[in-house]
Amino acid sequence: MDLPGGIPAERFLREYWQKKPLVIRQAFPGLESPVSADELAGLACEEAVESRIVVENDAGKPWQLHNGPFDPERFEQLPASHWTLLVQGLDHWVPEAADLLEAFRFIPNWRLDDIMASYAPAGGSVGPHYDQYDVFLLQAQGHRRWEFGGRCDETSPRVEGTPLRILKQWQGEQTVTLGPGDMLYLPPGIGHHGVAEDDCITLSVGFRAPTVDDVLTGFSDFLCSQPGAGDHLADPDLARPENPGAISNAAIERLYGVIAERLQDRRQLALWFGQFATAPKNADIIQPADEPVDRDDIRQLLAEGALLRWNEGSRFAYHDFEEDTALFVDGERFMLRGEARALAPLLCRSNQPAVAELRPLLADDALAGLITHLFNQGHLYLE
Structure with a gap:
């Protein structure tokens, strides 16, 4: 299987996936946006749809975030430029958007998060930031200039006074302008800043992986629901301790054995993970x-x-x-x-x-x- 744009999937996974960015010109030749700006605004007014508006300068406050659902009148109150509307899970509501995901089946289904649509007038942006997941940024309408490059993490300086994780003193390593059908892949932790050059819609195809905390807590909760989880630990060979306050090595070994026995059951792990990974986002x-x-x-x-x-x-x-x-x-x-x-x-x-x-x-x-x-x-x- 090839990626959109013709790059063999094996080469992409070997050389780029979670390693370095990649610009793919005309990944989707002739692409027309599956949704218009007005339709995105309509979705953002729906209770079941997750949506946000980011305003770069909101009454003197930098990069302010507003969560939907919105009243239709809210869009009449926005400034002429330097704002962005974000609609999460576009593929859940627009079949034509869901069909775009068929081009990404070189990545396992369980890694897919969703497609987020971003509309912005000229100058609109969500600020320089980084994500903790893999993302393909597909330009669906208009043009967006991207600056990207450089690894970022929790220690990277951020702008104060905003609920968003906006990088302070941002300077990218590369600059590229994407038009309809062009696509940019970014691994986790790569800083990036996209600014609309005209009325534009960008589709972000995101792929997430669970955190270690997700795995540990999720699987342990699953094990606790299995038969035998309510049984009490037994110690029929208990020996008199020299000091009753001491927790013996034998007690720790017994606990380790109980835990290890359950963790070694890979069938149970696979059954839990399949249910966990396919739980619907919406x-x-x-x-x-x-x-x-x-x-x-x-x-x-x-x-x-x-x-x-x-x-x-x-x-x-x-x-x-x-x-x-x-x-x-x-x-x-x-x-x-x-x-x-x-x-x-x-x-x-x-x-x-x-x-x-x-x-x-x-x-x-x-x-x-x-x-x-x-x-x-x-x-x-x-x-």
Whole structure:
């Protein structure tokens, strides 16, 4: 598989991923923005949509942040320039934006965060900053000048008086102007500053990884919900201590053994992580179907040429064990065995699963029932 722009995925992952920035000219030739500025403003007025406005100079205060949802009148009160509207999760609400993600399937599904849309008039910016995740900055409309380069971290000086992490005394190492279809990849920790040269929309395709804290607390919580977690520790070979205040090495070894035994269960780790990594970022968009169907309805609709799609807010992934396969959909787990295991990679490969490959599998009542369940719960829909 190649990246947008024609670079082999293997080369990109080897030379650039989490290593250094990359400018890709015409990664998406002829790209037209999947959303207009007015549509972004409309989304920012919706309760279920996460949105923000950043104003560079707000009544003398630098880089002020305002969180949505907004009243429509709010946009009439903004200055003529030097502000930015940010709409998170654009791919959850705009199918055309979700389709852009198909070009990034060289990165595992579980690493995807979402697409954030940024609209700014000439001079608009969110200030020089750095992110803690990988991001592809795709120019969808207009032009934006980017300065980038140099590693930043928590010790990097910041501007005071703002809730944002704006870098102080910023000076980038490279400068580039992106037009529609151009794209800039930035690894975590690379400072960058984008300024709109005209009315522009930039789509930020973000890829996050969990923190060590996320993993430790999430997996330990999962283990605590498993059978046997409520059992008390036993010490039938307890020996009289020389000092009752001492915690013996034997006690520590017993504790270590209890913890190590559970941490060595890689099957449990994989089952937890699949559910954790596919938990939907926005559960509001995953709603049960208005008109539930049964297995025969699904079979007939697909036979008649209907196309199957993921809900734009859904996340699909799977993990193969020796004897079975775990399919994960929006934090739920489904175990597949035998020939049914073929369903998992088929469903997870693309946001539009290949119906021609899917139809033979639906001869199995259990698999047809699973697809029906996913449809009725809102994880899949038919075009």
